[in-house]
Amino acid sequence: MTQKIISVLKLMILVALNVLMIGLVTYANTTPLANVxxxxxxxxxxSEVKQIQTKLKQWGYMTGAVDGIYGAETExxxxxxxxxxxxxxDGIAGPQTLRAMGISSTSSGSSGSSSGSSSGGGVGGYSDSDYRLLARVISAESRGELYEGQVAVGAVxxxxxxxxxxxxxxxxVIYQPGAxxxxxxxxIHEAVSDSAYRAAKDAMNGWDASGGAIYYYNPDKTSNKWMRTRPxxxxxxxxxxxx
Structure with a gap:
């Protein structure tokens, strides 16, 4: 009698474990993971895929159709x-890649410094992602320069x-090859200075510290002879x- 009870208990435990495993698999396949x-x-x-495709085609990185489908050509x-x-x-448009493209995304996180990384919306008719991208380029291209010089780089x-x-x-303009x-x-992927955010905002709001320039260079570093011929x-x- 005792042996029969033990066998029944073992069977019940086995059935319970199977039910539990089925339940866990079902939950994992149907429940969204909020933190992923x-x-x-x-x-x-x-729409985000369309934005990615549009940028890639514009810059010459892709020749396929802008159809909103992330296929092999887009990857x-x-x-x-x-x-x-x-x-x-890695072929995945993650947060860093989207930021580099100037595309805002709910998965792209925040970028920039604690005191100036958000414009609270568009600046001078440009989007917030444009503002942050411009600040990033200004910081990288004119780090250590006078504030007027930083604004001038943005103005160019x-x-x-x-x-x-x-x-x-x-x-x-920013991702034009060789620009x-x-x-x-x-x-461009290094930390952005607070002054670069301010300079980006000033440039977008109309301060042309460059005097109408469309080029700039460091004469101590450039070897581009054509650039040196510009007025x-x-x-x-x-x-x-x-x-």
């Missing part, structure tokens, strides 16, 4: 963009957006601003 970032990757669809373009911009090459980028010879978006050293050497407007700190 939703990243655009192979197989993803939606290839993302990998190419990541490689060229010193990012982790704004001037290019308005000029017919350059892309008509801020991110397009800025900070993109090619990876300095000089002014010099601020180590940078020469020209037409």
């Amino acid at each position: 970032d939703v990243l655009s990757r192979l197989g993803s669809r939606g 290839k373009g993302v990998r190419y963009f990541q490689k060229k911009n010193g990012l982790q090459v 980028i704004i001037n290019r957006v308005k000029h017919t010879s350059f892309p008509n978006t801020l991110s397009g 800025f050293t900070a993109i090619t050497d990876g300095q 000089v407007i002014k010099r601020i700190g180590k940078h020469v601003f020209c037409k």
Whole structure:
């Protein structure tokens, strides 16, 4: 009798364990994980994917259709963009890649310093992501320069957006191949200074400290002979601003 009771108990325990395992698997497959970032990757669809594809096509990293479907062509373009911009090459449009593209995302987190990383909305008609991207470039390109010089660097980028010879978006100007050293050497991914946020805001609000320039360079570092032929407007700190 005792042996029969033990056998029944073992069977009941086995059944209970099976029910528990089935329940855990079902819960895992149907319950959203609130703390997991939703990243655009192979197989993803939606408006964020369209933004990514639009940027990649504009900058020459992708030739496929802008259809909102994250296929093999989009993944290839993302990998190419990541490689060229010193990012982790995984083909996934994660927070750092989206920030580098100037795309806002709920999964992209915050960027910048504690005192100036958010503009509280668009500045001068530009989006908040444009504002943060401009500040990042200003910080990387003119770190240690006079404040006026930092604003002037931002103004050059704004001037290019308005000029017919350059892309008509801020991110397009910044990521135009070979346009800025900070993109090619990876300095754009370094911490952003508070002054760069202020300079970005001033440039976007209309302060053209460059005097209408669309180029600038450091004469002590550049070996570009063509750049040295451009008509000089002014010099601020180590940078020469020209037409």
